[in-house]
Every structure is written in structure tokens, then in C-alpha cells.
Amino acid sequence: MSHSDCAHVLVVGASAAGLSTVESLRRKGYQGQITVLGDEWHMPYDRPPLSKQVLSGAWESDKAQLRSAEDIRSLGAEFLLGDAATALNVESRTVRTQSGRALRADAIVIATGVRPRTLPGQPDLAGVHVMRTLEDSLALGAALREGARLVVVGEGVLGAEIAATARTLGAEVTIAGPLSAPMAMQVGPLVAGVLGELHTERGVRLRLGTGVSELLGREGRVTGVRLASGEELPADLVVVAIGAIPCTQWLQDSGIRLDNGVVCDARCRAADGVYAVGDVARWEHEKFGLIRLENRTNATEQAAAVAETILGSDRPYVPVPYFWTDQFDAKLQVHGVLRPEAEVQVVEGEVAARRFVAVYRTDGLVTGVLGWNMPKQTRLRRQEILDALFTPSPIS
Structure with a gap:
């Protein structure tokens, strides 16, 4: 499907990944119709603060909103809120909803996220x-x-x-x-x-x-x-x-492959004209195999990649995964994949001082980096993952 054939994009899920898809499409010049279907009544909000700033009362709940009403209006998208998707017909690219709507589009982006176990x-x-x-x-x-x-x-x-x-x-x-x-x-x-x-x-x-x-x-x-x-x-x-379960129950009879998420190819495509982004998407990462990432950074990066694909690009989505967590006075940042069997080496700072960077190696290759209260040094070490993953091996 070329850019010119895509007159209407339907995003199912009014979350961070859904909103990022809309913003990326508009930023890249897409002028067509965009509809966003959301099962909650809220405009898109951020989830990481829910267990921290919102829970502690440091933030009023409206501070978790991802964009102002004005920013949302400027996107020129129609938001249909408080109405859950109940079925998808892949052939006609039609989504049915709880209230009885039938929404047809040229491209459908599934961003329905996960629900708690x-x-x-x-x-x-x-x-x-x-x-x-x-x-x-x-x-x-x-x-x-x-x-x-x-x-x-x-x-x-x-x-x-x-x-x-x-x-x-x-x-x-x-x-x-x-x-x-x-x-x-x-x-x-x-x-x-x-x-x-x-x-x-x-x-x-x-x-x-x-x-x-x-x-x-x-x-x-x-x-x-x-x-x-x-x-x-x-x-x-x-x-x-x-843990959480991907929200895919509405896709049960769609013919789309479901296995711990919506299974997609390297371009996050689940079927012709149907894509998945964010926590619900399990795609073929060309370096890590079939993976599903539940983190905020991926929601944004994957949405941008899918927007490009909808607009005619043909590039695989190969991110270096990233997540962070704040607990008490500790800020942990993790780049890449920390495999359970990885060999861990502290390369900067000291564990006892609770300021350190650790590198995780599998079969001698750096697959992950973790920093504890050393954000700058951690970010610099991310390059080692890129070097290990994306540099062609010399022929011995």
C-alpha cells in the first residue's frame, strides 16, 4: 500500500503508543484522516508516573496527561473515547466497537496495551x-x-x-x-x-x-x-x-496470529495494512528474535517506526531497548537486553557507593548496560551494545 492509497488511519488505543503514532504521522506530513479509538474516557496520559508521582500525591492527576487540549486539537484527529474495540475484520479493515460502531480504514494500528494479571x-x-x-x-x-x-x-x-x-x-x-x-x-x-x-x-x-x-x-x-x-x-x-496480559481478546477471531501479544514481522506488521505498537506488539527484532517490550520508550519509538512504514518506508524496527525505574533515591537505567545467564562486570563507580555502571555480556558480546545513579556514564556505554550488535564480525 503506497502513501497515496492511505486516506484514513485508525489507531486502536488512546495511550502513549497510540498518541505517538498520530503525532509521528502528522510530523512526517500525513494529511489524511486519523481516528483514535480508546476504551478509557481519558485523553492519552502517561503510565510510568502512576506508580510514583501520581500515587504519592506529588502530581495532580491532570499532570499525567501527555498533551494539552490545544496540542491534541492541532493534530486534527478524531478521538472516540470510552468505547472499546470488540472485533477486527482484516479483509475489509473494519473494527467493530462495544457501542456498535463499525470503523473502516486503509491502515489500522493496534495499540491496545496490556491489562494486569x-x-x-x-x-x-x-x-x-x-x-x-x-x-x-x-x-x-x-x-x-x-x-x-x-x-x-x-x-x-x-x-x-x-x-x-x-x-x-x-x-x-x-x-x-x-x-x-x-x-x-x-x-x-x-x-x-x-x-x-x-x-x-x-x-x-x-x-x-x-x-x-x-x-x-x-x-x-x-x-x-x-x-x-x-x-x-x-x-x-x-x-x-x-505482570500483565496483552489486550488481544478482541482479536480472537480476526485470523491475526496471537501469542503473548500481536505477532508481527520485522516491520511491526501483523497483516496487510494492520500494524501493532507498544506493549501489545510482539515483533521480530532482527537481533533479539521475537520480543515484546513493556516500556515507555518503546511505545514512542515503535510508533514512529510504524508511521514511517505506513507512509511507504521499508525499514525493520531494530531498537536498543531502554527502560528506567525510580525507587527511593535510586534511579536505574537499563539499555539493551540483560539476559539471566549474562556475565556482569561493574565498569564504573562502585556497588557499595550505589553509583555504578554494569555491563552484561552473553557469549562475550555486550547485550546490555545498567546504570545506578550514573545516567550520563550509562548513556555513553550504550554505544558498546550498538558496536556489539550492529558491527559486522571480521572474517577470521
């Missing part, structure tokens, strides 16, 4: 929270009183961030999860161990290395969590942060 019995108990939407953040923030006993189920990035924010607000916080340290899966044992020490020093209790077997409740309200070890952790509030 839940535990059995979770919907029936008051006081059990998840963190995905603005409402989720505001509801937990309102419930987090000084001295409230909070159990965070899940030791990943989101769980660790929520625990840090809640502890800063004066709650009594415990993190429970099957891995041995916070973010062990994302950063490997060395850095996860240091993160565990930081949380412990700040008064977060770690009950790690054992899964959660059930939520405990009385009269419809959560009272605690039972671990697989049999130990019971009393709680006034529980946050379940055990």
Missing part, C-alpha cells in the same frame, strides 16, 4: 488493587494511610516501585514473590541483591523466594495473603503486580 478470588475482595489506569493509582493513593499494612504481591519493576512509593508515604510495606530479590528477573542477581538491601534499609519487609497461594478475606474485605510456605501476612491493602 490477577489472582484467583481477587475481584471479590475489597482492598485489593492493581496498577494500570489513572483510576487504579488514585484509588490506591486514597487508601494508603500512614501506618496502613500493605502487601505487594510481585517483585518486578511495578511491584518494587509501588512498594517504594507506599513506604515513602509511611505505610508498612511487605513485598511477596517467588524470586529471591526485587527485579531479579529484570536485572539479574547482583543488582537485584543491592535493590533488596535498599528496600530493607528503608523499612520494606521482603518475603521473597516463595509464591502467594491465596488472598485471605473476611466479610468481603482483604485481611491478608497466604504464602506457598504457609506463612500468612496480615494486610489492610494488597496490590497485585504479577
Whole structure:
């Protein structure tokens, strides 16, 4: 499909990835019709602050909005909010919605994101929270009183961030999860161990290395969590942060390949004229294989790549993944891929001083770089990943 044939682009998902797609199309000169369908009633807002600034009350919720009303108007796109997509017909490129709309377009961009995984019995108990939407953040923030006993189920990035924010607000916080340290899966044992020490020093209790077997409740309200070890952790509030599931249920009968996301080729194309961006997209990265990235940077970069493809470019999307996390006074930045089996070497600063840069190597090649409170040095080291991945090997 050439640029000139594309009179109408439909973006399904009014999130960061969806908005970035619209902005990229307009920035690259696309003059056609753009429609954005969103299941929430909000204009696009940013999700990373939900577990930090919005949860702590440092930001009013409107500060999480990604663009002003004026900026949105200047895009000349039609936003249809509070209406979820329910089906896609790939042949006619038509999306049906909950309210009964049928939206036809020349190109469709799927940006429906992810939804939180839940535990059995979770919907029936008051006081059990998840963190995905603005409402989720505001509801937990309102419930987090000084001295409230909070159990965070899940030791990943989101769980660790929520625990840090809640502890800063004066709650009594415990993190429970099957891995041995916070973010062990994302950063490997060395850095996860240091993160565990930081949380412990700040008064977060770690009950790690054992899964959660059930939520405990009385009269419809959560009272605690039972671990697989049999130990019971009393709680006034529980946050379940055990990962997310791509929102693809509406695509079940579309014929599009679904496997932990919308499966796409190297150009983020799921079918002719149908693309996916952001947390929901699982595409063929020419260096890392089939990957799906749940981070803010990818939402923006992938959207720009798909906009270019819609407008006739033919380049694979080959980013160096990047994410960051803020917990207490620690800012961690991660470039590339930190494989669990990687060999980790601290190349700048000192772990003991909690200012350092670590390089992750797999089979002798640098695949990832992690910085702890050393943003500039970390960014400079990113080049080593590019060199390792994109420099042709000399012929021996």
C-alpha cells in the first residue's frame, strides 16, 4: 500500500503508543484522516508516573496527561473515547466497537496495551488493587494511610516501585514473590541483591523466594495473603503486580496470529495494512528474535517506526531497548537486553557507593548496560551494545 492509497488511519488505543503514532504521522506530513479509538474516557496520559508521582500525591492527576487540549486539537484527529474495540475484520479493515460502531480504514494500528494479571478470588475482595489506569493509582493513593499494612504481591519493576512509593508515604510495606530479590528477573542477581538491601534499609519487609497461594478475606474485605510456605501476612491493602496480559481478546477471531501479544514481522506488521505498537506488539527484532517490550520508550519509538512504514518506508524496527525505574533515591537505567545467564562486570563507580555502571555480556558480546545513579556514564556505554550488535564480525 503506497502513501497515496492511505486516506484514513485508525489507531486502536488512546495511550502513549497510540498518541505517538498520530503525532509521528502528522510530523512526517500525513494529511489524511486519523481516528483514535480508546476504551478509557481519558485523553492519552502517561503510565510510568502512576506508580510514583501520581500515587504519592506529588502530581495532580491532570499532570499525567501527555498533551494539552490545544496540542491534541492541532493534530486534527478524531478521538472516540470510552468505547472499546470488540472485533477486527482484516479483509475489509473494519473494527467493530462495544457501542456498535463499525470503523473502516486503509491502515489500522493496534495499540491496545496490556491489562494486569490477577489472582484467583481477587475481584471479590475489597482492598485489593492493581496498577494500570489513572483510576487504579488514585484509588490506591486514597487508601494508603500512614501506618496502613500493605502487601505487594510481585517483585518486578511495578511491584518494587509501588512498594517504594507506599513506604515513602509511611505505610508498612511487605513485598511477596517467588524470586529471591526485587527485579531479579529484570536485572539479574547482583543488582537485584543491592535493590533488596535498599528496600530493607528503608523499612520494606521482603518475603521473597516463595509464591502467594491465596488472598485471605473476611466479610468481603482483604485481611491478608497466604504464602506457598504457609506463612500468612496480615494486610489492610494488597496490590497485585504479577505482570500483565496483552489486550488481544478482541482479536480472537480476526485470523491475526496471537501469542503473548500481536505477532508481527520485522516491520511491526501483523497483516496487510494492520500494524501493532507498544506493549501489545510482539515483533521480530532482527537481533533479539521475537520480543515484546513493556516500556515507555518503546511505545514512542515503535510508533514512529510504524508511521514511517505506513507512509511507504521499508525499514525493520531494530531498537536498543531502554527502560528506567525510580525507587527511593535510586534511579536505574537499563539499555539493551540483560539476559539471566549474562556475565556482569561493574565498569564504573562502585556497588557499595550505589553509583555504578554494569555491563552484561552473553557469549562475550555486550547485550546490555545498567546504570545506578550514573545516567550520563550509562548513556555513553550504550554505544558498546550498538558496536556489539550492529558491527559486522571480521572474517577470521
